Amino acid sequence: MSSFSVTLPDVVLGLMFVGLIAYGLFGGADFGAGTWDLLSGGTRAGARRRALIEHSIGPVWEANHVWLIFVLVVLWTAFPRGFVSVATTLYVPLTLAAFGMIARGAAFAFRKSTTEPGLRRFLGASFAVSSLVTPYFLGAVVGGVASGRVPPGIAAGNVVTSWANPTSTLGGLLAVLVCAYLAAVFLCGDAVRDGHEELAEEFRVRALGTAALTGAAGLVGFFVLRTDAPLLFDGLVGRGLPVIVLSVVAGVAAIVLLALRRYASARIASALAVATILVGWATGQYPYLLPPALTIDDAAAGRPTLVAMLVSLVIGTLVLVPSLIYLYSLFQRGPAAAEPEPVEDTS
Structure with a gap:
């Protein structure tokens, strides 16, 4: 049995994966808010929900995509073989996801600056639908990589x-x-x-319902992976099993905390549940960057590039992370907002 050792490519990829987890949490919640905007109902019924959504994501929605840029830059620079393989094989979903992000951001910004009802509805629909389809295509990219359908090489x-x-x-x-x-x-x-306690109650019910659907999809997913991605499945039920168990425990804890209306603690437990799902995926396919052919070490750039990247990441982290923490905390501890102003229907 070979001994486990952490290499320089492992360290750089691990730091990149921290950025991927951050994007999954903050950018994921951002996309999800757009999904609830789509499902908020008609003009009158959904006005207060949409106002809360705009108030919540408005100050930070652009900052969340910093993490995606971070991931792409590190992958491109430190693991060029992996980057070119993914970009040239999965360019269709990646392009569609990029269009979705552009349409989503533009619609969210322009909807606030127009008063014409028809245009507001169009922009609202663009924002909401883009929020739904963009994470789907990003998830499809992950599925393509994890199932071994992205071989190394250009296209x-x-x-x-x-x-x-x-x-x-x-x-x-x-x-x-x-x-x-x-x-x-x-x-x-x-x-x-x-x-707005009544809105909190509405979203609590939606969170519990979505948690049930996500758990059911996860259970079905194991049978899908067993037949369609056996290498990943073996990794998940092998070395990745403790992480998957932790994710399940955190998810159950989040549901209990939601039922008890302990929202701050539920956030932490939910974030842990989602983060460990991503860690489980990475653990399951280790040591491959592109299973089953391209390992992390084989995909990595030369040592000087990796060292320079590592130094840049450390310096950048000292600047970026405190700034983002301050940004998020600033709006989380702000004074109570006034009654949400009605927002036009997006349907």
Whole structure:
């Protein structure tokens, strides 16, 4: 049995994965809020929900995508073989996800600056639908990589079946559900903080319902992975099993805390549950960057590049992380907001 040792590529990839987890949590809640915007109902029924959503994500929605940029830059620089393989095989879902982010951001910004009802509805619909489809395509990308459908090389994989397959479909659906769940949990706390207990109760019910759907999808997913991605399945029930168990425990704890209306603690437990799902995926396919052919060490750039990247990450972290923590905490401890102003229907 070979001994386990952490290499320089492992360290750099681990730091990149921390950024991926941060994007999954903060960007995921951001996308999920757009999904609830879509499902908020008509003009009158959904006005207060949409106002809470805009108030909650408005100050930080651009900052959340810093994490995605971080992940792409590290992957491109430190693991160029992996980056080019993913980018040239999965360019269809990646392009669709990019269009979704652009449409979503533009619609969210412009909806606030127009008063024409028809245009507001159009922009609201663009924001909400983009919030739904973008995480699906990102999840499909993860499914394509995890199921071994992205071989190393430029455009070496099938441009359709690499992301249109059972594992990618599972990844896309789980991404949508997890984002919606995170957003509902976060919005519960925001509603209470702003003095809207009835809205907190509405999103609590939605969070519990979404948690049930996510758990059911996860159970079905194990059977999907067993037949469609056996290498990943073996890793998940092997070395990744303790992480998966931790995720289940954290998820159950989050549900209990939601039932007890302990929203701050529920946020922490929910974040842990989602983070460990991502860690379980990484643990399950280790030591491969692109299973079953390209390992992390083989995909890595030269040592000088990795050392320079590591130094840059340490310096950048000292600047970026405190700034983001201050940004998030500033709006979380702000004074109670006034009654939400009605927002036009997006449907």
